[in-house]
Amino acid sequence: MTSNTAALEKSSFQQQQKTTYHVLFIIGLCHLLNDSLQSVIPAMFPILEKSMSLTYTQLGFIAFTLNIVSSVLQPIIGAYTDKKPVPYALPIGLSISMLGILGLAFSPSFKMVLFFVFFIGVGSAVFHPEGSRVAYMAAGSRRGLAQSIYQVGGNSGQALAPLITALVLVPLGQPGIVYFTLVAALAVILLIYIAKWYKVKLPSLPEKTGKISTTARSLANKKAANFAASIILFIIFARSWYGTSIASFYAFYVIEKYGVSIQASQGYVFLFLVMGAVGTFLGGPLADRFGKRTVIITSIMASIPLTFALPFAGPVTAYFLLALIGLILLSSFSVTVVYAQELFPGRIGTVSGLTIGFAFGMGAIGAVAIGALIDQFGLTTIMIAISLLPVLGITSYFLPTDKTIIEWQNNE
Known part of the structure; x- marks a missing residue:
């Protein structure tokens, strides 16, 4: 089978499949429950x-432990399940x-934490x-929307x-953290349902038969695709x-x-995260409508003047700036994942684990370094300094267009 035929079969498969919205909403809810457990960590600070x-350095190391473990293991797990899917990995995790x-909830010391x-x-x-894989499987032709439904659960x-x-x-x-074991238990129950759907759906996927794996391997070796992936990782950083x-x-x-007060200070962070x-x-x-590259570039560039202004804003203006920064800057979160997935079709788990895992890893290193x-x-000096970080996103102009990526796939 030629790689051009493989790419067309993949495209045809996506078009023929309907978007399975109930699965997307359940996996999105599970993502919310999972990430709310992770949110307990910074909430404890x-x-x-x-x-x-x-x-502050010790607090940074707590965040580092959470994120670096996830960062290192995600691409490894994703690569393994690309070769040998494990539907029940989700409730086990x-x-x-x-x-x-x-x-x-009962840790008495820093080391036990x-x-x-x-x-x-x-x-x-x-x-x-694995959650990203489920979103991909349920997406049909609505890849961007599906990843957003999945990812918005995590951000929420x-x-x-x-x-x-x-x-x-x-x-x-x-x-009080002990009450969040109930949150985890609910997620496990929902993920058992997802795992059953996943197991039934698995044999019908083209990845199962390896029909597009040749395209994935050859495309991954292209310098242009690797360069684009490096830019995506730099933006994520x-x-x-x-x-x-x-x-x-x-x-x-x-x-x-x-x-x-502590309670009042949380309002600022909450607004940033919820608008994100x-x-x-x-x-x-x-x-899906305007193109992934366009959204990535717009997200980065539009946020730069807002992040510059934030450290110098008053207490009321800061609310509005944080809301806009969260809304604009994080609009590219799910888009960068889908963009990377299309650079390397057929390696959904690996690419999802790498991009999301890299975000976790950079968050881990950032927490320690910034702390x-x-x-x-x-605080003041560093808050002013970090406002410059979005400027690094101007490298997004070097990303290939969505049309170019499709041509790479069809010409392999």
């Missing part, structure tokens, strides 16, 4: 900073996270590439961190470091600059 007298949450955060990282590493879960702090951890303290700095440390910045979830959802349909820099140079 203001509590642990006081109860265990932790430094969430069960591991549930064990981590239970231990975290790190130990149980490791379990949550492993569960996350299993969930994300991340947005819950400030509410978890204000509504659960401030009144109940660290033991800049976006992840900026997002991590806001999610993990901006609350401390507004407490110091504006003199607000909205942006993530909108990005996919916009990419250490804040300890060294102070």
Whole structure:
């Protein structure tokens, strides 16, 4: 079979398949539940900073442990399940996270916190590439929309961190985390249903027969595709470091600059994250309509003047700027994943694990690095410095167009 025929069969397969919306909404909800468990980690920071007298660097290492474990394991798990799909990996992964949450609620020391955060990282590493695969399987011809539905669940879960702090951890303290085992249990139940659907659906996919694997292998070896992938990873790096700095440390910045309470400071972070979830959802349909490259470039460039202004804004203006930054900057989140998947068709788990895992890894390194820099140079200086990060996204202009990628696939 020629690679051109393989690409056409893949395209025909996607067109013939209807979008399975109920599966997309369930996996999106599970993504929300999974990432709400992860959100417990940064939500703990203001509590642990006081109860265990932790430094910003130690807080950064907690975030680092969560994200680096997930970052390293995601592409490995994705590559393995590309070759040998494991439908029930999803509920197994969430069960591991549930064990981590239970231990975290009663951890008496910094080292024990790190130990149980490791379990949550492993569960996350299993969930994300397999969750992306389920979204791909249920997408039909609506790839951008499907990835957005899936990804907006995760961003919404991340947005819950400030509410978890204000509504659960401030009144109940660290033991209040135990209630999130119920969240994990609900996710496990839903993922058992997804796993059954996944197992039934699997034999009908072209990847199962290897029909497009030749195209994937030859395309992956092209310098142009690899160069485009490197740009995508560079964009993810800049976006992840900026997002991590806001999610993990901006609350401390507004407490110091504006003199607000812990609860009030969480409102700023919540607004950034919830508008990021909205942006993530909108990005996919916009990419389906206007092209993935266009959305990626617009997202980066439009956010630059807003991030410049944020450190110098007053307490009210900061709300509006954070909302716009979250909406615009994170609109490219799901789009970069789909763009990378189309660079390497047939390697959905590997590519999803690499891109999402890389975002986790960059968030991990960023949390430690930014925490250490804040300890060294102070909050204000570093918040001004990180406002420059989106400028690195101008490299998106070097990305090949969507049309060019389709031509690569058809000409292989």
